[in-house]
Amino acid sequence: MAYVLLGIAILAEVVATSLIKSTAGFSRLWPTVACLGGYALAFLLLAQAVKEIPVGVAYALWSGLGTAAIVAIGAVFLGESVGFAKLTGIALIIAGVVIVNLAGEH
Secondary structure, eight states, X not given: OHHHHHHHHHHHHHHHHHHTGGGTTTTSHHHHHHHHHHHXXXXXXXXXXXXXXXXXXXXXXXXXXXXXXXXXXXXXXXXXXXXXXXXXXXHHHHHHHHHHHHHSOO
16 A cells, blocks of 8 residues: 555656646746645655655655656656657666665565
8 A cells, every 4th residue: 555655646746846837936826736735745645655665765766756757748748858868867767766676675
């Protein structure tokens, strides 16, 4: 169940981060409410997940998968460029997450 909570936390964080641009510097009410609500949900669920998952493993998954998802969303929906260097960086982040999980105590 902890990994389900972590997965939802990652999803909430990705949605919240995706909304940052639409808040226009937190000057638009409803995108701001949705963004901050997403972050609140993400942290609440992450806090619950780390009751059973080592915090290093949980945070590695959260930050790594979240970063990769945000790069993909930026490229597909926000028109951001994705070059070789950016893809290499994402691959290294994912490799780091895998290594942390393989080396972590479960």
